[in-house]
Amino acid sequence: MKIKIINPNTTQSMTDKIGAAARQVAAASTQIVAVSPQHGPASIEGHYDEALSVVGLLDEIRAGEADGVDAYVIACFGDPGLLAARELATGPVIGIAEAAMHAASVLATGFSVVTTLARSCIIAEHLTRNYGMDKFCRGIHSTDLAVLDLEKPDSDAYRIVLESCRHALAADRSGAIVIGCAGMTVLCEQLQDALGVPVIDGVTAAVKWAEGMVAIGLKTSKHGDLVYPIPKPFAGELARFTQTENR
Amino acid sequence: MKIKIINPNTTQSMTDKIGAAARQVAAASTQIVAVSPQHGPASIEGHYDEALSVVGLLDEIRAGEADGVDAYVIACFGDPGLLAARELATGPVIGIAEAAMHAASVLATGFSVVTTLARSCIIAEHLTRNYGMDKFCRGIHSTDLAVLDLEKPDSDAYRIVLESCRHALAADRSGAIVIGCAGMTVLCEQLQDALGVPVIDGVTAAVKWAEGMVAIGLKTSKHGDLVYPIPKPFAGELARFTQTENR
Amino acid sequence: MKIKIINPNTTQSMTDKIGAAARQVAAASTQIVAVSPQHGPASIEGHYDEALSVVGLLDEIRAGEADGVDAYVIACFGDPGLLAARELATGPVIGIAEAAMHAASVLATGFSVVTTLARSCIIAEHLTRNYGMDKFCRGIHSTDLAVLDLEKPDSDAYRIVLESCRHALAADRSGAIVIGCAGMTVLCEQLQDALGVPVIDGVTAAVKWAEGMVAIGLKTSKHGDLVYPIPKPFAGELARFTQTENR
Amino acid sequence: MKIKIINPNTTQSMTDKIGAAARQVAAASTQIVAVSPQHGPASIEGHYDEALSVVGLLDEIRAGEADGVDAYVIACFGDPGLLAARELATGPVIGIAEAAMHAASVLATGFSVVTTLARSCIIAEHLTRNYGMDKFCRGIHSTDLAVLDLEKPDSDAYRIVLESCRHALAADRSGAIVIGCAGMTVLCEQLQDALGVPVIDGVTAAVKWAEGMVAIGLKTSKHGDLVYPIPKPFAGELARFTQTENR
């Protein structure tokens, strides 16, 4: 089975770590392909970055379809372009926020999200509503860390995130932490050990959920709302997105 | 005052009609600029089209900021890129679905949406939730008309839309119709006369609401969630979206 | 176009200021009529005051209908009698809380309300739900100012309201302030300058929204829930409200 | 114990029947006082009627407070003036829609409302939301009967209501019927026998719930939102509503 993980930002070091984390948990028979798009922002912090990251994301889904990919993971906590990707894809497409929140809702009666900059909190809040997870999410906490700070070896990221998790658990009376950035994947295990509660990283949660769906023969519905895009001309630089025939 | 209306698809004939409708209702002192982007889909029917239309939309917002635009209207019923546009813009940014639904909620206790293809209904449904308008929207009805069918002089669009409105009013016990496509703007007056209920077109509703906000000095909040995008590199074809300094 | 603003309390000094604020923003071609009813409370602070203010409000709507009014604004933040007024009126009827909250939801992802006495907060809270604005309203804050304190030149109202706005923005992580009393209209511009966020006054927001709706030919729906009242006898002092024929 | 039932319309024949129904179920030690106000509409069908009925209703609450009433029932299915009445009253104030819906939610997992004119359905719908009963209410059905039709001996009311109940139970998969008009109280027992499901009349449900609350010493909260109205002048015909001192 082939699972393609798309980090929608262009920072390759983050993509490498995401890929490594995924390979560590994937089944032996699963091939993990982790990529960053050619076009797009170096990190995703706000609606503008997110909206523009979708071009590169869809490039990678298109390529994946040609390449026989069985399922996709969108590895940015805002789950950018999720429904657009589902229109294009045959197999399941799972966002890491989605995977983490759904898992958290099964492991605890309420969870807290710990994320990067304050401006990203609103994106997470909207996702909790879109996914029906607002009943379970008791708080969304920013650490004031920029996404790329997490890539810096000398950043104090672990300590700052740990402290924010501790605060969140107490303030929200939560039973689990959802880690709100793909760049924090590497911190997850250490945090879980330190905190003694489930600390859920969306990358690994999404990979395993996707693997499971593929294993039981589930694909994205092509009946109704998520049918393949209608063929029509795309102008200018986006001409490559023209679908020429009904799939 | 300068209001820029961005039709996020590339069909100029539709943009021309949108611009004309806007000019007809705008105040004498308001300059209406109606544009289509250079890059993007010929029509927007689904999440894929919508997601990709945002690139061209943001190009036009960027240009508008340089050009002293006071407010923007996004003239596609899915309101694509609304929050991304708000990050980039100084003045108000209003989507036509948003403007129409909010107005409808003030004129009737419940409204129905009549739109194009069935696959677009889910986009409208999600918007009703995002805007808090799900309490007022009693039904979303497709006419099975493609967006570009509305541009064909010999299409039976008026009759089909009229029939769908009649059905919607009865089935939903609604008091008003929200017209679910910028391409239907031209039908609006005739429909209202025939139906005897408010028939709300988002283009004109958005233009007047935007005019009003500018008149009383209101702009997009730059405190908190919608602050200007953070400067960071954009790679590849999207390099022009790099913000180089904090606004 | 004629817009009638009804301040449902009987304090003429407040009505005068409301009228002045409205005239300042209205189009040159718009005639603003600002009135207080003959019967009713000197200020509206609670459900009892509000319920009783509706008699005078409906007197003024009745008079307005005879007088060719195109649209009405109800200038009390509880929007008393809104749906009753809509049954009676032909043109749009907009409440100032409604206008301010809807505008705020377009300018920021979340707003805070700053109002007068603590007992008025529950009224605002109920309105946020009625209008679908509870998703956007992050907090409702009382200043412990009585409505008529705002009319006293030597009250410390501006400073108290400013402080409450500052607290609200921080505590709620909001991007905009909705001013929760028609008596605060005059403070609005100064507050916006001091705070650097949109500070939305419902009087001006409602006047411009109403103007816009009239300009594009929208009226209150007379199909279904908001049809004119059914003719029937009213007894006693309310006999003047008897409708004698079907409109 | 003294329970005052206020039929907010001025049709004495309906008040008499309401009083009789209440006396039939009240405890021997309970004194039932059933009144219509002096001022107001002959029947309540829409928001306009409802809003104006509140004046007479509050007159009767005022009188009741002077008269040592222990609890009040508002006997119109729209529960007009409920929160205003609670501000004025010391004991519990219960609306008949409220009492019937709460009881229905305990006797079945879902109920249907059967009411009079179609224009009243929106009032019932709003109440279900206000009371948190929208999770239980599966449908609101109009019979197209005017309220005063129910007072006419030769109306076909029973048969029409029965048929509407049958339809409602099947269409909504409901387990109970809530009778949506105080004028239907007299039909209730016969309907319940014919239908074999709980048919809940708000008048009797409210009387018994009120009796129970008084028996265990519960009164309307005078802490916070529902404290007595603030003393202030009322002008014109409403001068009698002036509260002169803090209670």
Add this chain to the structure above:
Amino acid sequence: MKIKIINPNTTQSMTDKIGAAARQVAAASTQIVAVSPQHGPASIEGHYDEALSVVGLLDEIRAGEADGVDAYVIACFGDPGLLAARELATGPVIGIAEAAMHAASVLATGFSVVTTLARSCIIAEHLTRNYGMDKFCRGIHSTDLAVLDLEKPDSDAYRIVLESCRHALAADRSGAIVIGCAGMTVLCEQLQDALGVPVIDGVTAAVKWAEGMVAIGLKTSKHGDLVYPIPKPFAGELARFTQTENR
């Protein structure tokens, strides 16, 4: 009329006090039967205790049906087995959390729950949602008292609960307190006197509500979702629950 109160835990001293409180408020003609089951936990603190208490509860409902009971009260604040009990019972079945919350929503615009251990808060929170009472419940507060601490004469329970109520009223801006444990019934009157707000005990509230429903001829709906259980074999120790014929 016979009302059976089932304390689903096996602590007889608590059952005795519950019965006494019920008898104090019941009508002279009402026979109160208060029991604890033979099988089950000594106290109910969490989902595990609650789930297992349902066996004994249903034993008592079965016995009650044979015994001509008119209505049942489930005297544990988690309302365990409520819908299962309703399937089995002919008359109304009311949970004490349900009765208290519904009453509170009529006496105040918002209430706070004060309960025992922190782990019980989630059960109360879920109930507020199930009953549609989440709009009224502004906070759920634990006292860190174990249920059986309330039975100890030398526990400091009254003072601790009082303090928690005081905190809740201020923090939540609530107008009433709902007492979140049947073991606190005895404290209720004293708390209400001390706090000056309605303090609602579910046991007495449920008894009076049940009495009222029986008095007006209301029973659990046997149409649709709550029909009697389908006859089928139960194995092992639960064989006694086998229903052998359709009721």
Add this chain to the structure above:
Amino acid sequence: MKIKIINPNTTQSMTDKIGAAARQVAAASTQIVAVSPQHGPASIEGHYDEALSVVGLLDEIRAGEADGVDAYVIACFGDPGLLAARELATGPVIGIAEAAMHAASVLATGFSVVTTLARSCIIAEHLTRNYGMDKFCRGIHSTDLAVLDLEKPDSDAYRIVLESCRHALAADRSGAIVIGCAGMTVLCEQLQDALGVPVIDGVTAAVKWAEGMVAIGLKTSKHGDLVYPIPKPFAGELARFTQTENR
């Protein structure tokens, strides 16, 4: 890894089929243990059956804890005893309704549930709310098949379920089917082939989701609401459930 699947009814033939379905999709390294409890109903059709099935379910969880089970699946579409089981278990506990609904929400924008008897629909409806899946579930359809009818070789179950699925997809405009009974697991593949949409069986969905969670080190939160049950005496036949020490 050891996953224990508990069919909470006592019908061994159904348990065998559930176990077989699970083994077919489980990883080679996963040991599937599928059991029915000793005590309880032959099938679960309603709240009474469901409540009583929890005793046997918890027996099996207790045994599982002693036996080193890594995760549990509750194989009845009502997910009985889910939170009680989570208190007792160390590893994840997943209900089949929960697993199927969450997966469906990722594969389609809306799904329909097709289940057995009409009386079971309310249980599914409540679950959609508890899980936040009510935004995705567009309809719940009964087939009027008893659970044990599904075990009869000559029942027409496949054809009846297929027809109900077809109706549901059209009536609800859904993109996926959630199969609403563990007894229908065997029909799933054939249904998916016939319908051309995802047909999601909770047994296989839950097994794979559980496998995934165990693989990435996630367990049930033991911080806060789901901590192990508090030691306390259980009386009578339930004495075996006494926890004697804090885990």
